[in-house]
Amino acid sequence: MPGLRREEVALLAGVSADYYVRLEQGRETHPSPQVVAAVALALRLDAEATGHLHRLCLDDTQRPGHPRDETVSAQLLRLMDGWASTPAFIVGPALDVLAANSLAVALHSGFARFxxxxxxxxxxxxxxxxxxxxxxAARSCVAEIRAAYGFDPGSARIAVVVGELSSASDDFARLWRLHEVKGKSLDVKHVRHPDVGDLHIEYAAFTVNGNPHQQLVVYQAAPATPTAAAFERLRTTPAFRRSEAISPGSDAPRQPAGEAATMGWCDSIDSLP
Incomplete structure (x- = not known):
């Protein structure tokens, strides 16, 4: 916390300065929930950051044993394909795009890879x-990956993405060091598409039942707005037609696959760069 020394944080949390230093350095791996809550209060963490701190202090036997499955169910693919005017896609913990419907692919067609x-x-x-x-957008991406790391500190994929982007982007490395935590939920975003112009998008993210490492992200436009009209124009673009050529409900993600695999509290909160 800016402005507070370690000794002051320790005093506010009711622990010794030496104990607090051991926590920071990852040498004290089993603090009680009461100690974690006291430190979070001393640091004035919000509810999401406090939950993240508690999760970091769990050992492997206390974590849910959900498999890290990147396969998207055929039912979910068909559901997304049925949303003709709604871009939708599935992301994993490291923000890998695991599947997307045609409108989502067309929306992101200006990128080298979706x-x-x-x-x-x-x-x-x-x-x-x-x-x-x-x-x-940059702060949100980093905070979302940081939140996912708290649920699964052993994720090799998160480590790869963080390592590669920290090397490739000074901005990413700087934001990662801030330790901000915020999962995807409800929000709005303003984007500019090369073919249909500016869009003001409302979006929501939903955890996939049966595969909590996946999230369904749904983009929407308010009715009778320029963004709704832009979504309709997007359906006439070559990028949309190319995506439509992939048969609905196939096992392959409806998106260019890219090269997915190449890109210290308690468990040591700084164990990733």
């Missing part, structure tokens, strides 16, 4: 033109 949202923001030249509030 494969990983964080890579698209930080490592694709199209990102700064597409996201009209690039700084907000």
């Amino acid at each position: 494969d990983n949202l964080a890579r698209m923001v930080f490592a694709d030249l199209a990102g700064r033109g597409f996201y009209r509030d690039w700084d907000r």
Whole structure:
């Protein structure tokens, strides 16, 4: 917390300075929930960051044993394909795009690959033109990956994405060091598509039952708005027609696949770069 020394945080949390230093360095791996809550209160963390801190202090036996499955169910693919005027896609914990419907592919057709949202923001030249509030999009991406890391600190894929983007982008590395935490939920975004212009999009993210490592992201336009009209124009673009050529409900993601695999509290909150 800016302005507070370690000794002051320890005093506010009711622990010794030496104990607090061991926590920071990852040498104290089993603090009680009461101690974690006291430190979170001393640091004035919000509810989401406090939950993240508690999750970081769990050991492997306390974590849910959900498999890291990147296969998207055929039923979910058919559901997304049925939303003719609604871009929708599935992301994994590291913001890999696992599947998408035709309108979502067309919406992101200005990027070299529609494969990983964080890579698209930080490592694709199209990102700064597409996201009209690039700084907000960048902070959101990093905070979402940080939140996912708290649920699964052993994720090799998150480590790869964080490592590669930290090397490729000073902005990513700087934001990662802030340790901000915020999962996907409800929000709005302003983007600019090369063919249909500016869009003001409302979006919501939903955890997939049966595969909590996946999230369904749904973009919507308010009725009778320029964005709704732009979504309809998007359906006439070559990018949309190319995506439509892929048969609905196939096992392959409806998107260019890209190269998905190449891109320290308690468990040591700084164990990733």
